[in-house]
Amino acid sequence: MSVIYILICVSLCVAVLFLFIFFIAVKNGQFEDQDTPAIRILFNDTLDKN
Amino acid sequence: MNTKKCYHCGDIAQENIVVYDDKQFCCNGCKIVYEIFKDNDLTAFYDFEKNAGSTPIKSTNKYSFLNNTSVVSSLLDFQEDGLEIVTLHIPKIHCSSCVWVLEHLQKLHTSIVNSRVHFSKKTVQITYKTANLSLIQLVNLLANIGYEPYISLENGEKKKAKNKQHIYKLTVAGFAFGNTMFLSFPDYFNQPDIWLAHYQPLFRLLMFLFSLPVVFYAANDYFISAYKGLRKNILNIDVPISIGVFVLFFRSSYEFFTHTGQGYFDSLSGLIFFLLLGKLFQQKTYDFLSFERDFKSYFPIAVTKSINNTELIVPVNEIKVDDILIIRNEEVIPMDGEIVNGTPLLDYSFVTGEANLIHKKIGDKVFAGAKQQGTSIYVKATKTVNQSYLTKLWSQNSYQKTSKLHTVTDAISQYFTLGLLFITLCAAIYWFWVDKTQVMNVVTSILIVACPCALALSAPFTFGNVLRILGKQGFYLKNSGVIENIANVNTIFFDKTGTLTTRNKQKFLYKGTPLTYQEISMIKSLVKNSNHPLSRTLFKNLRGDNLKINSFKEIEGQGIEGVFGNNILKIGSAKFTNTNNLDIETESRVYISLNNLPKGYYSFGSQYRLGIFDVLKKLSKKNRINILSGDNNASQEFLKKQSSEITNFYFQQSPQDKLNHIKKCQENNQYVMMVGDGLNDAGALLQSEVGIAVAEDINVFSPASDAIIDASKLEILPLFFKLCTSSILIVKISFTLSILYNLTGLYFAALGLLTPLIAAILMPLSSISIVLFVTIATNLTSKHLFGKV
Numbered sequence: 001m002s003v004i005y006i007l008i009c010v011s012l013c014v015a016v017l018f019l020f021i022f023f024i025a026v027k028n029g030q031f032e033d034q035d036t037p038a039i040r041i042l043f044n045d046t047l048d049k050n
Numbered sequence: 051m052n053t054k055k056c057y058h059c060g061d062i063a064q065e066n067i068v069v070y071d072d073k074q075f076c077c078n079g080c081k082i083v084y085e086i087f088k089d090n091d092l093t094a095f096y097d098f099e100k101n102a103g104s105t106p107i108k109s110t111n112k113y114s115f116l117n118n119t120s121v122v123s124s125l126l127d128f129q130e131d132g133l134e135i136v137t138l139h140i141p142k143i144h145c146s147s148c149v150w151v152l153e154h155l156q157k158l159h160t161s162i163v164n165s166r167v168h169f170s171k172k173t174v175q176i177t178y179k180t181a182n183l184s185l186i187q188l189v190n191l192l193a194n195i196g197y198e199p200y201i202s203l204e205n206g207e208k209k210k211a212k213n214k215q216h217i218y219k220l221t222v223a224g225f226a227f228g229n230t231m232f233l234s235f236p237d238y239f240n241q242p243d244i245w246l247a248h249y250q251p252l253f254r255l256l257m258f259l260f261s262l263p264v265v266f267y268a269a270n271d272y273f274i275s276a277y278k279g280l281r282k283n284i285l286n287i288d289v290p291i292s293i294g295v296f297v298l299f300f301r302s303s304y305e306f307f308t309h310t311g312q313g314y315f316d317s318l319s320g321l322i323f324f325l326l327l328g329k330l331f332q333q334k335t336y337d338f339l340s341f342e343r344d345f346k347s348y349f350p351i352a353v354t355k356s357i358n359n360t361e362l363i364v365p366v367n368e369i370k371v372d373d374i375l376i377i378r379n380e381e382v383i384p385m386d387g388e389i390v391n392g393t394p395l396l397d398y399s400f401v402t403g404e405a406n407l408i409h410k411k412i413g414d415k416v417f418a419g420a421k422q423q424g425t426s427i428y429v430k431a432t433k434t435v436n437q438s439y440l441t442k443l444w445s446q447n448s449y450q451k452t453s454k455l456h457t458v459t460d461a462i463s464q465y466f467t468l469g470l471l472f473i474t475l476c477a478a479i480y481w482f483w484v485d486k487t488q489v490m491n492v493v494t495s496i497l498i499v500a501c502p503c504a505l506a507l508s509a510p511f512t513f514g515n516v517l518r519i520l521g522k523q524g525f526y527l528k529n530s531g532v533i534e535n536i537a538n539v540n541t542i543f544f545d546k547t548g549t550l551t552t553r554n555k556q557k558f559l560y561k562g563t564p565l566t567y568q569e570i571s572m573i574k575s576l577v578k579n580s581n582h583p584l585s586r587t588l589f590k591n592l593r594g595d596n597l598k599i600n601s602f603k604e605i606e607g608q609g610i611e612g613v614f615g616n617n618i619l620k621i622g623s624a625k626f627t628n629t630n631n632l633d634i635e636t637e638s639r640v641y642i643s644l645n646n647l648p649k650g651y652y653s654f655g656s657q658y659r660l661g662i663f664d665v666l667k668k669l670s671k672k673n674r675i676n677i678l679s680g681d682n683n684a685s686q687e688f689l690k691k692q693s694s695e696i697t698n699f700y701f702q703q704s705p706q707d708k709l710n711h712i713k714k715c716q717e718n719n720q721y722v723m724m725v726g727d728g729l730n731d732a733g734a735l736l737q738s739e740v741g742i743a744v745a746e747d748i749n750v751f752s753p754a755s756d757a758i759i760d761a762s763k764l765e766i767l768p769l770f771f772k773l774c775t776s777s778i779l780i781v782k783i784s785f786t787l788s789i790l791y792n793l794t795g796l797y798f799a800a801l802g803l804l805t806p807l808i809a810a811i812l813m814p815l816s817s818i819s820i821v822l823f824v825t826i827a828t829n830l831t832s833k834h835l836f837g838k839v
Contacts, residue, residue, distance in 0.1 A: 004249060008256070019225055026217055036169040039146045040153070044094070 058084050059196075060101025079106045083195050090157045095147050102147035104196040113193070113201070115352030116186035118363045125185070125201065127175070133163070135177045136185060138199035140192070141338075141747070143172045152197065159183055159191060171337040202751075203346040203366065216333075219268040220326040226260040226268075227319035231810075233257050237312040238807045250312075257315040258306050265299050269322045287463035287506050290470055291325065294501025301494040314498060317809045321503050324817045328510035332530050334517045341528045342754050345419070345441055345729055348400070349384045353377070356428065369431050378426045385418045385431050386438040392427030396420040399547050400728040402680050402704070419729060424582055457534055458778060459509045462785055463502070470500050477800045488802050495804035499795035504788030504816040508781050512824040516777045519832045524760035525770050526748070532756045535740045536774040538721045542669060543711065543734065545726035546679035549744045550662050552761070553727070557657050558587065562642070562650010569649075571595040572619050573642065576612040580604055584640055584654055585621075609640070618645055661765035663692045668768040670697065674720070678703045678711060680730055709733035727761075729753055769835045780827045784820050791816035 025031065055062060056076035068075040071088070075081040083103055087095050095102065115121055128135035142148065149167045152174045156162045161183035165176040178188060189199055233253045236246050272295065276288040295318065302313030340347075354376040355364045361376065366384045369375065374390060377383050383396075394410040401419035410416060416429060418438035435441060474496050481489045513530030520527060527533065544550055565573070571594035577585035579602045600613040609622010620643045624631045627643035629651070641651040666675055676698040677689065683701040690699070700711065708724075712734050715722050724731065724738040727745065732753045735741030743755035744764060752758050759767070795812050798804045832838075 001245065001249075005252065008252070012256075015225070015229070019221065022221060023218060026214055026221075033168050033170070036149060036167055039149045039169060042098075042146065043150055043153075 055101055056080050057096070058101065058103040059105050060103075061105070077105060079108070079196075082106070086158070086195055087151070092151060092154060092157055095151045098147040098150055099145045102145050104142050106194055106196040107198050112198075113186055113189045114354070115350065115363050115365075116184075116189060118352055118365060121352050121363075121365050122185050124365075132180050133177065134180050134185065135175065136188075137173050137175045138189070138192070138201070139171075139173050140197045140199050141172055142197050143167065143169065143174070148197070151195070155191075158195070159188075162188075168337075201351060203349060203351055216326065216330055219271070220323070220330055222263050223268040223319060223323040223326050226264045227316070227323040230257050230260050230316045230319045233260075234312060234316040234806070234810070238810070251309075254306050254312060257313065258303060261299060261302070261315045261318055264319050264322050265295060268326065269295050272325070284460070285464045285467045286460045287466075287502065290463065290467050290500065290502050291506060293470075293497055294503075295321070297494050297497040298501070301498070312806055314806050314809055317498070317806070317813050320810070320813055321501060324503055324814075325506055328507045328514075331514040332510035332517075334514060334521065336521065336526050339526055339748060339752075339758060341756065341758065343751060344732070344754055347751050348382065348419070348729060349435070350382055353381075353384060366435050369434055371431055371433065373431045375429050375431060376426055377422045377429055379422060379424055381422055383416055383418060383420045383422065383429055384438075385435045385441075386433040387416055387429040387431045389414050389416060390428045390430050393425055394422060394427045395424045397423055399553065399680075400730070402730050404547070404680050457509065457531065458781055459506070462505070466502060466505065470497075473500075473796065473800070481802070492800060492802050495799035495802070496796060499799045499804060499809060499812065500792050501813075502788070502792070503813055504791055504820040505785060507817055507820055508784040508788060508824060511821050512777050512781050512784070512828055515825055515828045516773060516832075519828065519836075520770060520773065523766070523770070523836055524763035526758045528756045532740060533774045533777060535721070535756070536723070536771060537778045539673060539723040539740055539771075541674045541676070541715050541720040542723045542725065543676045543678055543708070543738070544666070545708075545724075545728070545731050545734075546677055546685075547681060548727040549725055549731075549764075550677070551658050553746060558591070558652045558654045559657065560650060560652050562648075565642075565649065567594065569644065571597050572612075572614050572617065572644075573621065575599055575614075576602070576610060576619055576621060579612070580610050582610075584652075585610070587654065588640070588652065619643075620646070624651075658692075659761070659764055665765055665767050666693045666697065669771065673723075674698075676700065676711070678708050678726075678734070680704070705730045705733050709737050712737045725759075725767075727752070766836075773831060773835055776831045777828060780824055780831070783827070784824050787823065788816060788820055 054067075054074050057073040058075055058080035061076045068078055068081045070081050070084065073084070075084065080103065083106055087093055123129060126134050126136050140152070143152070149169060152167050153165055155165045155176065159178075161179045161181065163177040163179060165174055167174045176188065189201075192199055233256055236243075236253070237250070272288045272291050275286065276292040279286040279289060298314050298318040298321070302315050302318065305311035305313040349366060352363050352365045353369065355362045355369075356374045356376055364373075369385055375383075375387070389410055389412050391412060394408075394414070394416065396408045396410060396416065398404050398408055398417070398420050400421070401417070407423055408420075415432070418433075418435065418441055433439075474493055477496055478489055478493050481492050510530070513533050516533055517527055517530055547553070570592055574589060574592045574594040575597040576599065577588045577592075578596070579599070580586075597614055600615065603611045605611070605622070605626070609620060609626040611618065611620045611622075613619075620627045621640055624639075624641050627641040627648055628646055629641045629643065629648040631641075639651045639653045642649045669675060670693075675693070677693075677700070679685075679699075679701050680703055681701060683699070686699055686701065689697075700707070703711075708726075708731060712722050712724060716737075716739075722738040723740040723742065724734045725742045725744060726735055727743060731743075735743060735753055735755045740757065741755040742757045742759055743752040744761050745752040745758055746761045748758055748760055759770075791812065795804070795809075798808055
């Protein structure tokens with residue numbers, strides 16, 4: 001069961017990585033607009049022919 | 051009666067119904083927008099929401115200032131290599147159809163590369179190639195489809211970056227909280243387990259490490275605030291919180307390093323997490339509003355200058371003394387000046403509060419902020435924009451907001467902290483006698499469990515919820531402190547013009563000998579020929595036939611005259627129509643005379659709002675009501691009859707007079723609220739403890755204030771008052787509940803029985819139940835007052 005040391009280390013690294021990515025996303029304004037994406041997703045024609 | 055709705059905008063089409071493509075439209079403008087959409091394959095616009103469109107404004111020179119390159123540069127986000135990016139504020143955005151069409155603008159013009167809407171801010175960011183499309187063309191394109199942008203001087207100023215620190219801190223605290231809870235689970239059950247005992251040090255080390263960023267980063271606002279409070283000898287709520295956090299951290303670290311226990315790291319992270327969550331919940335920003343607007347949003351960005359008979363658009367900041375400027379209909383004069391040509395008919399109501407239009411002659415002086423009604427005038431600047439009398443007044447230091455917030459949480463924290471320290475002292479003395487080894491254990495347990503987590507959450511969650519409820523009802527508050535201020539108000543000042551009365555010049559009343567249908571038709575047919583704004587209002591709203599007119603004459607500054615067969619109809623000033631008016635005019639009037647016999651007059655825009663006197667009556671039960679007006683006292687008798695006896699009236703008030711009244715009441719220890727709508731109230735709004743700006747159109751303009759109320763919601767102002775006072779009561783009740791939790795915890799702590807498990811249960815339990823209680827209580831109160839949450 002000493003593999004648990006490795007397991008905890010790895011999972012911690014992954015978790016901290018995700019935390020870091022979250023900070024970057026907030027800093028870049030990813031979560032600025034909460035409402036418009038909800039409306040945008042219902043549009044049909046997102047592919048323009050031209 | 052035709053009740054068919056316009057296919058584009060949903061207005062009931064009355065007369066002049068336009069039919070096109072088997073659909074009905076209320077006017078030509080709507081039909082043209084439909085045509086544009088149809089020709090460019092944009093008819094999906096109508097699939098998302100029915101009647102989602104809005105009538106386009108009639109084509110005007112409104113955006114001609116965009117011909118000036120320096121103005122354009124200040125408005126753009128990006129400008130390089132034949133590509134420009136601009137963010138435009140479009141107040142008409144209100145539904146998914148709006149978002150759809152604005153994000154498909156490339157179908158309307160090939161030069162548009164991309165456009166992105168921000169729904170809650172009501173802005174659209176458009177990227178376009180400049181080879182074939184300029185900003186002014188783009189703006190006119192938007193105006194033609196009913197989405198005209200609102201551009202003001204404050205657009206040219208750079209926005210401050212939003213502070214995201216509280217999100218980062220909350221995230222760190224939440225991350226640590228979740229992980230620490232997992233890691234501490236095995237330790238709750240004190241069963242000797244070999245496997246567990248082997249790995250315990252690892253888990254405890256990890257918990258210790260997780261707590262470091264929480265204490266030193268996420269929680270440092272509380273330490274700083276407690277320290278600042280102590281320096282001023284105030285015991286605010288952050289003092290016991292900081293004490294609790296410190297003791298939690300040091301006791302837990304001590305237990306970790308000496309291997310004597312698991313510590314309270316889970317309670318520590320959880321505590322910080324809930325507190326930060328409360329702080330976040332308390333903030334509510336309205337992206338489409340601004341509480342800091344000043345005259346810059348009201349003034350134009352640029353004006354037309356006349357040099358040697360040519361016209362040139364100049365930014366307002368570049369106006370020099372002796373420049374001659376052309377001010378057109380509905381345009382604002384941006385600086386003090388002198389009339390050199392034209393017939394000035396000036397609307398000063400926004401800046402000085404005078405309700406009726408002021409006639410001026412060539413050579414008269416005018417103040418900045420007046421709006422011209424009618425034909426274009428030429429004004430010579432006598433001061434620059436920033437040196438003009440009123441703009442200097444508005445920038446004075448005396449108009450800076452002094453924050454005197456005395457929150458109910460801070461009030462109770464004084465007693466709480468002192469009580470806590472007293473109990474700690476008593477317990478310490480007791481245990482010092484009984485069993486010396488237990489002293490540290492008991493003292494630290496008390497300080498841990500007494501940490502006022504639930505207490506500190508009561509106010510943020512209550513006020514956060516109330517802010518949202520009020521916002522949904524059309525009453526937008528700057529922050530939660532305003533709620534407490536409203537509850538403490540005992541004196542209210544109301545501005546008259548625009549606040550008690552509607553500024554909407556589309557409404558008018560007739561007074562005089564009743565007119566026959568034939569006479570009304572004659573009036574309507576006569577005003578059809580005049581461009582005067584009041585004539586246009588009459589034409590739009592009178593019901594009558596179109597009669598043939600034999601001759602038409604318009605006399606500048608006096609009125610219009612028309613001949614119908616044997617009848618001469620005159621519409622205009624009292625003198626022009628031979629009317630002897632003995633009473634002083636308090637609003638804009640046009641008099642009617644038929645064959646030189648005066649019949650009566652139409653009065654515009656000064657109708658008192660529906661239900662406003664009931665509002666004054668209800669509020670006068672607990673508050674002293676005063677009315678301030680920039681007008682003369684002609685309406686005093688009428689007002690006295692309508693409102694209760696306690697009311698005081700002050701007329702002919704300049705903006706400085708209004709401010710002085712507020713100051714005088716504050717010197718008498720009164721808690722003052724000001725309700726006003728124009729720049730003439732700006733000083734009073736800032737000086738009073740609560741300044742409420744009344745806005746007919748909240749998207750467009752309102753002076754700097756603590757709260758903005760939709761003009762149509764003014765009649766439920768007493769209900770808003772009730773909600774604010776009830777919320778204070780709810781906070782006090784929840785304080786009592788949270789103290790009960792604290793006492794329960796104290797029982798365990800004082801007897802030395804506090805274990806990490808008990809702490810870990812008690813703290814989330816108290817927090818969640820308090821949050822549930824205040825949310826349900828405020829929702830119920832709101833349902834009772836407004837009928838919905």
